[in-house]
Structures are given as C-alpha cells and as structure tokens.
Amino acid sequence: MIEDIMADADERMKKAIDALRHHLQTIRTGRAQTSLIERIQVEYYGTPTNLRDMAQISVPEGRMLLIQPFDKTAMNAIEKALQTANLGVNPTNDGKVIRLIMQPLTSERRKELAKQVKSHVEECHISLRNVRRDAMTMIKDLVKEKEISEDEQKRAEDKVQQLVDKFVKEADGVGTNKEQEIMEV
Numbered sequence: 001m002i003e004d005i006m007a008d009a010d011e012r013m014k015k016a017i018d019a020l021r022h023h024l025q026t027i028r029t030g031r032a033q034t035s036l037i038e039r040i041q042v043e044y045y046g047t048p049t050n051l052r053d054m055a056q057i058s059v060p061e062g063r064m065l066l067i068q069p070f071d072k073t074a075m076n077a078i079e080k081a082l083q084t085a086n087l088g089v090n091p092t093n094d095g096k097v098i099r100l101i102m103q104p105l106t107s108e109r110r111k112e113l114a115k116q117v118k119s120h121v122e123e124c125h126i127s128l129r130n131v132r133r134d135a136m137t138m139i140k141d142l143v144k145e146k147e148i149s150e151d152e153q154k155r156a157e158d159k160v161q162q163l164v165d166k167f168v169k170e171a172d173g174v175g176t177n178k179e180q181e182i183m184e185v
Helices: 002-025 072-084 109-146 150-183
Strands: 040-045 049-050 055-061 064-069 091-092 097-103
Touching: 002 091, 002 150, 040 072, 064 072, 072 091, 072 097, 109 150
Parallel strands: none
Antiparallel strands: 040 049, 055 064, 064 097, 091 097
C-alpha cells in the first residue's frame, strides 16, 4: 500500500517537472529554437492546429527561424498566429517562407523573462507540495483504518518528504539553467 502511494507520488512529481520543462521551452532566450513556436495554434480551415503539424520549422542561423508551410494557402493564417502569439518578433513573409529574426534581448527583457522562469518554478513547487499533501493524507487514512502502524506512518512520511526534496531540487536546477540561458549575452 505504501509502495503504491510512493509510486503514484513519484509519477505525479515527474509529470510536474516535465510540465515545468515544457513551459520553460516556450520562453525566448535570444537564440532561435524551434520549441519556441512549434506548439503555437494556427486556425487552419476552422480547426486549431499546431504549427509543427502544418509547416517545416528550421534554424538556418543562430537568430533566425524559417517556417515553410506544407500548404502555401495557410501562409497568412500562420503569419497571423505568429503575430498574436506575442513573441516580440515580427514575421516576414516572402510568399514561400516566413522568417522570424530574433533580436538580441535587452537587459530589461532578460530580467522579465527570468521572473517568468521563477514564477513557473514556483508553480512547480506548489504542484509538488500538493502531491505531498495528497500522499500524506493517504498515509494518514491507512493509519486510521489500522492498516499500518504509526511507526510505518512516520517512515512513509519521511520517504515522501525525501521524494519532494529531490524533485524540488530538480525543479530549482531546471529553473537555474534556464535563467542562465536567458541571462547569457
């Protein structure tokens, strides 16, 4: 029973870290990365579609993204979606491809992005604490039902706390790496 609770908590905490990584991938760092735009939703024949499913996205240069739509009629819809995505970059359309040229980030913008990273890391911490709370509640329920002893409860709670500490440290590491990437000139 305790093993099941621990396995569930571990799985949910891994998902929280994965969600954090996903959110941080969408934050612009000054370098061109396909992950910055591939999940942007484009209105394509009335259906929201991921950009990566509609076009080939490449990085021909360090600060440029090249978007080549599979269907040339979707060019305007893609351009509109890129403009509304609020990336801080204006797309240029030459009729065949769309180019996004990343301007170097200002120090003020870097600080804003670093705050966003910290905010996402804190949301991850909250998710981890919620998982811990759920696991602790399940353990206490086992004690109430006389399925485990109080000593086993204490050991299980210590294991849950160790698991939380491990994942909090991982989330902090992921956030620190992203902040360093953003602050890099």
